[in-house]
Amino acid sequence: xxxxxxxxxxxxxxxxxxxxxxxxxxxxxxxxxxxxxxxxxxxxxxxxxxxxxxxxxxxxxxxxxxxxxxxxxxxxxxxxxxxxxxxxxxxxxxxxxxxxxxxxxxxxxxxxxxxxxxxxxxxxxxxxxxxxxxxxxxxxxxxxxxxxxxxxxxxxxxxxxxxxxxxxxxxxxxxxxxxxxxxxxxxxxxxxxxxxxxxxxxxxxxxxxxxxxxxxxxxxxxxxxxxxxxxxxxxxxxxxxxxxxxxxxxxxxxxxxxxxxxxxxxxxxxxxxxxxxxxxxxxxxxxxxxxxxxxxxxxxxxxxxxxxxxxxxxxxxxxxxxxxxxxxxxxxxxxxxxxxxxxxxxxxxxxxxxxxxxxxxxxxxxxxxxxxxxxxxxxxxxxxxxxxxxxxxxxx
Numbered sequence: 001x002x003x004x005x006x007x008x009x010x011x012x013x014x015x016x017x018x019x020x021x022x023x024x025x026x027x028x029x030x031x032x033x034x035x036x037x038x039x040x041x042x043x044x045x046x047x048x049x050x051x052x053x054x055x056x057x058x059x060x061x062x063x064x065x066x067x068x069x070x071x072x073x074x075x076x077x078x079x080x081x082x083x084x085x086x087x088x089x090x091x092x093x094x095x096x097x098x099x100x101x102x103x104x105x106x107x108x109x110x111x112x113x114x115x116x117x118x119x120x121x122x123x124x125x126x127x128x129x130x131x132x133x134x135x136x137x138x139x140x141x142x143x144x145x146x147x148x149x150x151x152x153x154x155x156x157x158x159x160x161x162x163x164x165x166x167x168x169x170x171x172x173x174x175x176x177x178x179x180x181x182x183x184x185x186x187x188x189x190x191x192x193x194x195x196x197x198x199x200x201x202x203x204x205x206x207x208x209x210x211x212x213x214x215x216x217x218x219x220x221x222x223x224x225x226x227x228x229x230x231x232x233x234x235x236x237x238x239x240x241x242x243x244x245x246x247x248x249x250x251x252x253x254x255x256x257x258x259x260x261x262x263x264x265x266x267x268x269x270x271x272x273x274x275x276x277x278x279x280x281x282x283x284x285x286x287x288x289x290x291x292x293x294x295x296x297x298x299x300x301x302x303x304x305x306x307x308x309x310x311x312x313x314x315x316x317x318x319x320x321x322x323x324x325x326x327x328x329x330x331x332x333x334x335x336x337x338x339x340x341x342x343x344x345x346x347x348x349x350x351x352x353x354x355x356x357x358x359x360x361x362x363x364x365x366x367x368x369x370x371x372x373x374x375x376x377x378x379x380x381x382x383x384x385x386x387x388x389x390x391x392x393x394x395x396x
Contacts, residue, residue, distance in 0.1 A: 006172035007066070007111040008134045010074055013166050014104035015138030016146075017077070018046065018221065019251070020162075022229035023146045023244055027155045028093075036230065036360060038090055040353020043226045045094050046101035047346030051339050053105035058335035061106070061113050065179025070110035074170035077103030078163050085159035103166075108135070109335050112318070114177065116330050128315040129262040136255030136312075139224065143251050147244030200336045205324045208391035211384035213317050213337060214344035216279050219286065219377040220311035222349045224250055227373065228304060230356075234366035236297035246301045250308035257309035261316045271323075272393045275316040279385040282310050286378030290371045314341065323394060352376075 021028075021043050028034040034042070053073075060069045080099030087093040108131070115127045149158040200206070228247055232238040238246070257278075264274040289295070289303045318337055325333035352373060359369040 002176040003067075003114065003173075003178065004111070006169070006176045007070065007107070007114055008131060010070060010107040010169045010173055011111055011131060011135040012138040012141070013074075013077070013162070013169050014107040015135045016142045016162065017081070017100050017104055017138075018142075019139045019225040019247070020142040020146055022224070022226055022247060023142060023240070024150055024155045025229045026233065026240055027150060031155075032087070032089065032093070034090065034093075035357065037353055037357040039230075040226060040349055040356070041090075042093060042097045043222075044346050044350035044353065045097045046104075047342050047349060049098040049101035050105045051342035051346055053102045054109065054335040054339035054342065057105055057109060058332035061110060061335070062330075062332065065177075066110045066114045067173055067177030067179055070106045070177070071170050071174040073103050073106035074166055074173060075103070077166045078170065079103070081159055081163035081166055085156045085163065109338050110173075112334050112338075113330055116322075116334070126262045128319060129258055132312055132315045133255045133258040136251055136258060139251035139254060140248055143248035144241065144244040147241050151241070200325060200329065200333045203324050205392050206321060208387055208389075209317065209321055210340055212275070212279055212381075212388040213321070213340045215348070215380050215384045216275075216282070216317065217312075217314050217341045218344040218348035219381050220254075220282065220307060221345050222352055223304065223307060223374075223377070224254070224311075226349055227352070227356075227370070231370045232297065232300070235370055236300060238297060246304065249301065250304050253305045253308040254312050258312040258315060260309075261313065265316060265319070270393050271316040271320040272388075272391060275313040275320060276385060276388055278310040278313040278316070279381055279388065282307050282313075283378045283381035283385060285310075286374050286381065288378075290373075290375030290378060293367070293371065317341075320391070348377075348380075 021039055025034075025039055028039065057069070077100050080096045080101075080103055083099065084093060084096035087096055111131050112128060115131065119127055146158065149161075201210075224247065228250065229243050232243045232246055233240075261271075261274050261278075265271050268274055285303055285306045289300065289307075292299075292303075295303075318334070321337045322334070325337075355376075356369055356373060359372070360366075364372075
């Protein structure tokens with residue numbers, strides 16, 4: 001249990017770094033002159049390096065074990081967070097975010113592999129749901145507490161404090177996680193990075209899953225980690241603490257929703273239907289947020305709450321894909337699926353930043369900019385959910 005708690009702490013910090021930019025966006029704009037394009041590039045750098053790190057990560061987890069791999073990556077997070085806290089320009093901030101993204105890459109997958117190897121298969125989806133829900137505490141820290149700490153102490157000292165927490169997390173993992181040598185890990189290591197990933201990608205069932213895996217998490221985390229702050233500030237005129245409170249509410253609902261997927265899978269006899277239903281609900285809610293002109297702040301936050309509650313279908317989609325991944329490729333398989341999740345998030349955040357920046361330069365007012373953005377998120381998710389309908393529910 002100490003090992004699980006240490007891995008959970010690492011994932012909490014990963015989720016914090018994934019979502020904190022929305023809250024300090026105004027501070028970065030004031031102190032460093034960052035606008036929508038810079039903020040989306042910073043967020044994309046985190047996600048892209050996170051996603052690319054999944055490629056060697058699967059083999060590293062199988063070859064070196066969870067403890068050493070996660071701890072080594074976490075120490076890189078400490079370096080990145082410290083660098084971000086002292087940054088004076090965009091280039092240094094970009095390098096720092098890239099380092100944080102690479103450093104956080106092992107947290108979720110390390111915990112996922114640890115659970116897969118140390119708990120019965122029938123408990124995998126439930127444990128993953130608990131992990132994702134617990135990780136949402138990081139989003140809570142990256143909401144009102146971050147806004148209050150930044151107001152009281154400044155965003156730079158606050159970021160240095162998070163570097164200290166990441167250092168504690170790395171030490172805890174190094175001291176508590178004991179790895180087992182198993183045939184699955186040995187074969188996964190021998191399979192190699194590219195060979196193992198290709199074997200996973202060629203699984204017939206995944207053809208129908210990969211599009212929704214690519215987009216489902218992308219649109220939700222883009223909203224929570226990047227656009228909720230600028231949207232509520234520019235369209236509804238909310239101050240930083242009010243935005244932090246809204247982000248906190250969305251994060252709480254994300255945590256509760258992640259836990260709800262476990263019971264939903266038992267009631268609906270597997271992970272597919274909860275993931276499909278949630279994707280449809282989130283897609284439709286984004287569309288409503290886009291077409292409902294003149295919506296007030298309270299109703300907008302309520303819709304964001306619905307997106308948050310149903311938005312973390314990550315665990316169910318991962319559990320669904322897990323049904324088709326051979327036990328001998330647990331590390332490579334899990335990290336490949338996570339690569340698809342995170343590369344989708346990185347690409348969506350980058351393209352959404354380009355869109356918002358160009359719309360602003362073209363003179364499109366904030367209300368219409370974010371209406372088009374939310375509409376695009378919704379249509380994209382609904383289109384990929386339509387493909388997911390054809391995925392088989394179970395193996396064989």
